[in-house]
Amino acid sequence: xxxxxxxxxxxxxxxxxxxxxxxxxxxxxxxxxxxxxxxxxxxxxxxxxxxxxxxxxxxxxxxxxxxxxxxxxxxxxxxxxxxxxxxxxxxxxxxxxxxxxxxxxxxxxxxxxxxxxxxxxxxxxxxxxxxxxxxxxxxxxxxxxxxxxxxxxxxxxxxxxxxxxxxxxxxxxxxxxxxxxxxxxxxxxxxxxxxxxxxxxxxxxxxxxxxxxxxxxxxxxxxxxxxxxxxxxxxxxxxxxxxxxxxxxxxxxxxxxxxxxxx
Amino acid sequence: xxxxxxxxxxxxxxxxxxxxxxxxxxxxxxxxxxxxxxxxxxxxxxxxxxxxxxxxxxxxxxxxxxxxxxxxxxxxxxxxxxxxxxxxxxxxxxxxxxxxxxxxxxxxxxxxxxxxxxxxxxxxxxxxxxxxxxxxxxxxxxxxxxxxxxxxxxxxxxxxxxxxxxxxxxxxxxxxxxxxxxxxxxxxxxxxxxxxxxxxxxxxxxxxxxxxxxxxxxxxxxxxxxxxxxxxxxxxxxxxxxxxxxxxxxxxx
Numbered sequence: 001x002x003x004x005x006x007x008x009x010x011x012x013x014x015x016x017x018x019x020x021x022x023x024x025x026x027x028x029x030x031x032x033x034x035x036x037x038x039x040x041x042x043x044x045x046x047x048x049x050x051x052x053x054x055x056x057x058x059x060x061x062x063x064x065x066x067x068x069x070x071x072x073x074x075x076x077x078x079x080x081x082x083x084x085x086x087x088x089x090x091x092x093x094x095x096x097x098x099x100x101x102x103x104x105x106x107x108x109x110x111x112x113x114x115x116x117x118x119x120x121x122x123x124x125x126x127x128x129x130x131x132x133x134x135x136x137x138x139x140x141x142x143x144x145x146x147x148x149x150x151x152x153x154x155x156x157x158x159x160x161x162x163x164x165x166x167x168x169x170x171x172x173x174x175x176x177x178x179x180x181x182x183x184x185x186x187x188x189x190x191x192x193x194x195x196x197x198x199x200x201x202x203x204x205x206x207x208x209x210x211x212x213x214x215x216x217x218x219x220x221x222x223x224x225x226x227x228x229x230x231x232x233x234x235x236x237x238x239x240x241x242x243x244x245x246x247x248x249x250x251x252x253x254x255x256x257x258x259x260x261x262x263x
Numbered sequence: 264x265x266x267x268x269x270x271x272x273x274x275x276x277x278x279x280x281x282x283x284x285x286x287x288x289x290x291x292x293x294x295x296x297x298x299x300x301x302x303x304x305x306x307x308x309x310x311x312x313x314x315x316x317x318x319x320x321x322x323x324x325x326x327x328x329x330x331x332x333x334x335x336x337x338x339x340x341x342x343x344x345x346x347x348x349x350x351x352x353x354x355x356x357x358x359x360x361x362x363x364x365x366x367x368x369x370x371x372x373x374x375x376x377x378x379x380x381x382x383x384x385x386x387x388x389x390x391x392x393x394x395x396x397x398x399x400x401x402x403x404x405x406x407x408x409x410x411x412x413x414x415x416x417x418x419x420x421x422x423x424x425x426x427x428x429x430x431x432x433x434x435x436x437x438x439x440x441x442x443x444x445x446x447x448x449x450x451x452x453x454x455x456x457x458x459x460x461x462x463x464x465x466x467x468x469x470x471x472x473x474x475x476x477x478x479x480x481x482x483x484x485x486x487x488x489x490x491x492x493x494x495x496x497x498x499x500x501x502x503x504x505x506x507x508x509x510x511x512x513x514x515x516x
Binding site for chain 1: 319338339341343350352353354362364367368394395
């Protein structure tokens with residue numbers, strides 16, 4: 001097995017990329033072409049990050065943002081997966097939902113923020129709804145394709161073995177469509193994460209990573225803004241790799257339904 | 264009394280080009296524990312007939328009775344093995360696949376795992392109980408499929424060219440294994456194939472079918488002692504006899 005050495009190599013490669021990018025940034029920050037307040041050096045950003053981690057504010061901001069994103073994302077799963085399955089199984093549902101999805105999908109989730117604020121006021125509700133909106137479509141459409149791509153032989157075999165509708169749903173269709181459903185969740189999380197930060201800038205008050213960036217702008221705290229960006233990037237990356245990566249490894253990759261990507 | 268009665272079964276396919284007869288006026292009787300092969304070229308309706316018996320297709324006319332009961336849709340009195348390896352559930356281990364039918368019957372986990380294990384032992388896969396299908400070879404996957412179809416103890420086993428996608432050597436081994444499984448379980452088996460030697464090796468009786476429309480052309484009883492020797496004169500005689508029936512078919516079509 002070369003799995004672990006492959007892993008070490010890919011980590012090393014990623015580290016090199018990040019180091020080079022950081023060095024370029026540091027060179028620009030120190031070049032003197034730009035005001036130091038607007039383009040802070042990396043040690044200054046690190047100090048701001050460290051400070052906000054120590055006094056706990058960054059963690060609370062991140063906690064609020066995570067709460068909103070996970071709430072909206074869970075809603076999107078609870079709503080999108082069953083609806084996607086129904087679309088694939090029942091033509092009238094598909095005929096009804098598909099035009100609606102096609103019409104709504106191109107509307108950027110952030111475009112809804114102002115109207116949501118009018119309807120629901122500032123606060124969590126708006127951010128959660130925007131996340132829900134952003135995350136629903138990838139989950140819905142991927143689930144729909146996933147169910148349609150379930151091998152009919154599995155359904156036949158399960159039927160011959162006496163599976164009723166309920167078992168067919170939970171024990172054949174859901175696992176059979178899981179490569180698509182997981183891909184949908186992955187895309188949805190990325191979109192949700194992008195949407196939540198944007199929504200917070202406009203609609204949140206006092207807490208949230210997006211709000212931090214927007215608030216820091218008022219005080220010209222570029223170091224805090226970039227520190228928040230770093231946190232946003234790290235959390236997004238961790239979720240993508242750890243949560244969805246391990247979910248895939250434990251399910252569809254283990255079952256041989258999806259091949260591992262060679263790094 | 265016959266175990267399976269097929270009475271004047273016909274099926275007409277509705278295609279954009281019009282109505283195409285798939286199977287026409289097939290009548291058959293099978294006794295308990297009989298091994299029957301449906302033999303014929305592709306398009307002769309042998310798989311269609313099997314799918315009607317399985318309950319996946321509804322005949323346009325005619326009737327099928329199993330153990331005196333009219334067939335209406337699929338039921339757990341029949342186990343089905345398909346040609347495609349992908350019939351197994353990739354998200355279940357070999358044991359999980361075999362236990363599926365028992366799970367549907369509501370048999371408790373410990374009991375069904377034990378039954379499933381014994382079925383896997385019957386097809387000589389007891390060492391691969393925990394393997395997922397994608398780690399098994401094609402022949403092994405088909406053995407799991409056979410174990411899975413037998414696990415919930417149907418009285419009839421329906422097999423649609425289960426070994427046709429295997430290489431010749433594996434296929435020979437699988438035929439020997441199936442003959443053993445049949446001798447031990449005494450299931451009534453309908454086995455679809457286009458391979459003459461396979462039919463002679465396995466069957467008590469071979470039904471030769473002709474295409475356009477799918478009809479029974481001839482019926483040949485293979486009265487050779489088992490285990491059969493594919494190189495014996497009698498074996499080759501049976502093959503010649505079947506080939507003669509098939510040859511006439513080709514001239515007609």
